[in-house]
Amino acid sequence: MMKNSSDFFERVYEIVLNIPIGRVTTYGAIANAIGAPGASRMVGWAMNASHKSNLYVPAHRVVNRNGMLTGKHHFPGQNTMEELLNAENITVHNNKIVDFEKILWIPDVYDTN
DNA sequence: AGCCTGACCTAGG
């Protein structure tokens, strides 16, 4: 498989696309899954670029390690992120996911293939 | 080519 310079973003998208409906994950977990622990900022950056991607990337299922909707302001509406989560039976209170630890989903770490 | 920014995380005071 060829790896383009923008492969970093595509790896992030692949992880996010694998998040089950009704579950959420964190930027750090994604960064760890792509073999770049500590590069959690890049994950958020990839999310910002994801909206220009033709693929539907459920960025609303990605939150920070506190379970807070830090990226909600980047969605079209002011409350879009929360509404999307509510549509998946995820409750958000005060910009924070309720029972975050219960619905937290950790992606599998990709091999160094 | 160099500097600044960023949807984060961890550690130290």
Add this chain to the structure above:
DNA sequence: TCCTAGGCCAGGC
């Protein structure tokens, strides 16, 4: 417990 600083690495100017 709150606040500050540093690190991470890719993109934009």
